[in-house]
Amino acid sequence: MSHNIMGVSAARGTLLAMRQQLKFIKKGKEILEMKRDRIAGELNQLLPEVRNRIVVEDELMEAYNSFVNALIKVGIEEFMNNSKVVSEFRVRLIRKLVMGVEEFDIEIESEPNVSAIPNPVVQDIAMKLYNAFLKMIKLAETENKIEALALDLMNTARKVNALDKIVIPMYEDLVRYIEDRLMEDMLEEFVRTKYIVTRKKGVKI
Amino acid sequence: MMRPDYIYIITRAHGLSTHLFTEDDYKSFVRLPDIVSFAEAVSKGDYIRKIGSIPREQINGKTLASAFGEVYVERFLYAIKISSGKVKNFVDMFVRRIEIENIKRILRAKFSGRAVSEEDLIKVPREFTYVNIVAMLESPTFDDALYHLTPSPYKEAIEFSQYAKSIGSPFPVELGIETEYFRRVVNTASKVKKGREVEKLLKVEYGTKLIYYILSIKILGGQVIYLEKYSDKMSRLMLIEPYIFNDFIRAKEDTALDVLNRSGYKWIVKYIEESVLKRSVSDLYYWSSKAFKEYAESYAARNPLNLVFLLWYLYSVEFEYRNLYTIALAKELDVKPEDIPIL
Numbered sequence: 001m002s003h004n005i006m007g008v009s010a011a012r013g014t015l016l017a018m019r020q021q022l023k024f025i026k027k028g029k030e031i032l033e034m035k036r037d038r039i040a041g042e043l044n045q046l047l048p049e050v051r052n053r054i055v056v057e058d059e060l061m062e063a064y065n066s067f068v069n070a071l072i073k074v075g076i077e078e079f080m081n082n083s084k085v086v087s088e089f090r091v092r093l094i095r096k097l098v099m100g101v102e103e104f105d106i107e108i109e110s111e112p113n114v115s116a117i118p119n120p121v122v123q124d125i126a127m128k129l130y131n132a133f134l135k136m137i138k139l140a141e142t143e144n145k146i147e148a149l150a151l152d153l154m155n156t157a158r159k160v161n162a163l164d165k166i167v168i169p170m171y172e173d174l175v176r177y178i179e180d181r182l183m184e185d186m187l188e189e190f191v192r193t194k195y196i197v198t199r200k201k202g203v204k205i
Numbered sequence: 206m207m208r209p210d211y212i213y214i215i216t217r218a219h220g221l222s223t224h225l226f227t228e229d230d231y232k233s234f235v236r237l238p239d240i241v242s243f244a245e246a247v248s249k250g251d252y253i254r255k256i257g258s259i260p261r262e263q264i265n266g267k268t269l270a271s272a273f274g275e276v277y278v279e280r281f282l283y284a285i286k287i288s289s290g291k292v293k294n295f296v297d298m299f300v301r302r303i304e305i306e307n308i309k310r311i312l313r314a315k316f317s318g319r320a321v322s323e324e325d326l327i328k329v330p331r332e333f334t335y336v337n338i339v340a341m342l343e344s345p346t347f348d349d350a351l352y353h354l355t356p357s358p359y360k361e362a363i364e365f366s367q368y369a370k371s372i373g374s375p376f377p378v379e380l381g382i383e384t385e386y387f388r389r390v391v392n393t394a395s396k397v398k399k400g401r402e403v404e405k406l407l408k409v410e411y412g413t414k415l416i417y418y419i420l421s422i423k424i425l426g427g428q429v430i431y432l433e434k435y436s437d438k439m440s441r442l443m444l445i446e447p448y449i450f451n452d453f454i455r456a457k458e459d460t461a462l463d464v465l466n467r468s469g470y471k472w473i474v475k476y477i478e479e480s481v482l483k484r485s486v487s488d489l490y491y492w493s494s495k496a497f498k499e500y501a502e503s504y505a506a507r508n509p510l511n512l513v514f515l516l517w518y519l520y521s522v523e524f525e526y527r528n529l530y531t532i533a534l535a536k537e538l539d540v541k542p543e544d545i546p547i548l
Contacts, residue, residue, distance in 0.1 A: 070487040072534045073546055075527070076267050077274070081325060084314040085375060118313065118376035120421030124486040127425070 010181035018178060022171040029163040036156045039149050046149070049142045056135045063128040070125045082122040086112045088169050089130075091137070096195070101152045111135055210289045211362050211398065211512065217287050218436060218515040224250050225500075225521050229548075235545045240264060240536040247529060251276050266537040270530040277526040278329060284519060285333075292512065293405070295393040299519060303327050305386050308359070311341045315350040316375040335359070350366045351378065359385045368431045377431070380418065384435070387411040387442050394512075402513045405444070406504055410497060410520075412443035412470055416453075417493040420477070421486045423458040430454065444469025458484075470502065473495055492547050498524055498548050524548050 008014050071079060090109040095102065114130050117123035226234075226247075237243045244264045248256040255272040281300045288296045306328045314321035321342060335357040344350035351363050362381030369377045387407060394403040422429050432439065432454050440450040445468040453464045458481050462474050476496035480488035498520070505517030528547050535545040 052469065054456060065485065068538050068540065069544075069546075072531045072538065072540060073487055073491055075530045076270055076534065081310040081313055084310075084319045084321065084325075085317050087317050113317075113373055114373040115425075116316070118309070118374055120381050120418065120425060121487045121490045124421075 007071050008178075010178045010185075012182060015175065015178045018171060018175050022168070022175055025163060025168055029160060029168065032156055032160045032163070036153060036160055038099065039101070039153045039156065043149050045145060046142055046146050050139070053139055054095060056132065056139050057189055060132040060136060062105060063125070063132040066128055067125045070121045074119065074121050078119055079168065082117045082119045083126075085116045085118065086114060086126065087116075088112070099152075103145050103148055104141065104157060106137050108137075207510075208398065210292065213287050214292050215510060215512065215514055218284075218511075218518040219418060221284075222514075222518050222521060225518075225525050226528070231532070231547045234532050235535070235542040235547065237536065240269070240533060243532060244269060251280065266530070266534040268450045269533040273526050273529045273533070274327060277522055278327060280522045282330070282520065284515070288515075291393070291397045292515070295390070295397050295400075295512075296519070297333070298390045298393045299516070300333060301335065301386060301389075303329050304336065304338075306383055307334075307338060307358075308336060308341070308354070308382060309375075311338070311350055312347065312375050312378060315341075315344060315347040316369070318346075328358065347375070348362065354382075358389050361385050361417070372428060372431075372508050376422075378437065380415075380432075383411075383414070384442065388438075391442060397512055399511055402504070402508050403516050406501060406513055406516055408442055408444055409470075409500055409504075412445060412474060413493050413497040413500075415443065416465065416470060416473065416477075417489060419454065420458055420461060420481055421489055422485050423461065424481070424486055424489070472496070491548075494524075494527075495548055 008018070088110060089112040092107045092109050094105040094107055096105060097103075112124040112126075112130060114123060117126055234243055235247060237246055241261065241264055244256055244259070247269075250251045250443065252272065255275050256269070259268050259272060281303065285293060285296050310325055311321055314325070323338075323342065325488055326338070336359070337353050341350045341353045342492070344353065347369075348366070351366055354360050354363055359382045362378055362385050365377040365381035369375050386409075391404050391407050391411075394400045394407055397403060419429050419432070433451055436454065437447050440447040443450065445453070449464060449468050453461050453468070454466050462478060462481060465474050467469065473493065473496045476492045477489055480486075480492050501517050501520050505514050531547065532545060534540075
């Protein structure tokens with residue numbers, strides 16, 4: 001005899017399937033916990049780099065102030081025609097999937113040859129700005145990773161919580177319920193069998 | 206006794222120098238609140254026509270710098286017009302520095318394969334150029350552009366192209382062209398009567414520029430050792446012995462100043478010392494220019510009846526151009542008056 005509980009029948013086969021599913025869910029939860037811890041560890045590693053932002057911003061501001069100072073000394077035209085010596089600065093975005101997290105690496109395809117600039121004042125400024133810009137690119141790359149990791153950490157933690165607090169207890173209840181039901185059925189069956197045997201022997205109960 | 210054409214040109218130089226802005230003018234310009242009021246204040250004398258033609262809404266650092274540049278070129282060309290004989294040859298050769306600037310602009314673009322057109326150049330009448338600028342502009346490569354220097358007085362600069370390629374910068378060729386230019390100007394100055402003082406001031410200018418270039422490259426960590434090969438040629442255009450110049454090329458930037466103390470450029474050390482110690486290239490540029498300007502001023506004051514005065518006038522035209530675009534850009538970028546570097 002079988003009973004329907006939450007859409008599943010309390011049969012021995014169902015119990016086995018439910019136990020297997022519970023085992024699988026627990027394993028999944030463990031993997032998600034591992035992923036969560038790994039993301040948290042990576043975030044901890046990346047966060048100090050973001051704290052460097054103020055230093056990079058200061059450096060960029062310093063480079064900009066030097067640029068203004070140099071610009072008024074040598075003039076716009078000198079800056080413009082010196083800039084023609086510099087080759088193009090090209091970067092490429094590389095999309096990566098790490099543990100299901102989408103990350104972007106910025107790869108420099110061709111560096112500008114700032115050392116080719118003939119005017120030393122313009123070359124000096126170009127070097128300062130380029131170095132500050134490289135640091136900003138690195139920072140943007142890190143910030144983008146942190147944003148993606150943080151978002152994924154939030155999702156993973158939510159999934160772990162859902163498994164831990166809702167799905168696993170629900171399955172455990174279900175397995176326990178099916179076990180109880182099966183036990184009851186077995187007892188009922190035993191009592192019934194015992195009754196029939198006793199009646200056959202002619203004993204009055 | 207001086208020749209009448211000398212007396213005429215020196216007198217004209219004295220007259221023309223009164224058209225230039227004075228230190229007090231600059232002091233009042235830097236205190237102006239914005240670029241429009243600066244444009245109004247500067248819009249007098251030689252500038253009235255150029256600046257008056259700029260619509261008020263189009264007044265900015267670039268348009269003003271362009272107007273100042275046009276006046277600068279016109280003043281140079283006028284100096285050629287009013288001179289005659291050997292003085293005319295000298296002024297004509299001196300004014301070729303505009304052509305040099307145009308050649309540099311073309312070579313810079315060609316070096317990296319970038320597009321360059323006549324709009325990127327300083328407008329100068331064809332008769333004031335040795336080089337076929339149009340052909341240079343149309344050259345497909347750096348080497349082809351250099352080839353057009355062959356029939357010009359700057360052909361010797363072509364040998365610097367191997368260094369340009371080895372260090373990956375057109376700077377050696379530019380230096381070669383400038384060196385050849387100065388050799389020619391000094392040569393025309395030597396043919397002018399009592400031209401020794403003029404020669405000396407030209408050598409001071411070339412030397413000051415070269416000192417700035419070499420020290421800057423040292424500060425930026427670049428190579429200048431290849432210049433040793435040309436030290437004889439270069440030192441002839443400077444107030445420095447070839448062996449001292451070689452020491453200067455080989456020395457590190459701080460010890461290079463000690464080397465300068467042994468040369469005819471001892472006076473420049475007090476101006477540039479701090480910039481070198483601070484390793485600031487833009488300060489070095491400013492202070493070496495300032496040093497040369499003050500040297501030229503005092504030299505001209507000591508020789509008011511010499512052709513040096515005309516040369517000083519031409520330098521002053523250049524310094525005025527620099528000061529005006531500096532103020533225009535500083536006003537546009539809201540730089541504090543005390544931070545505006547006036548020469």
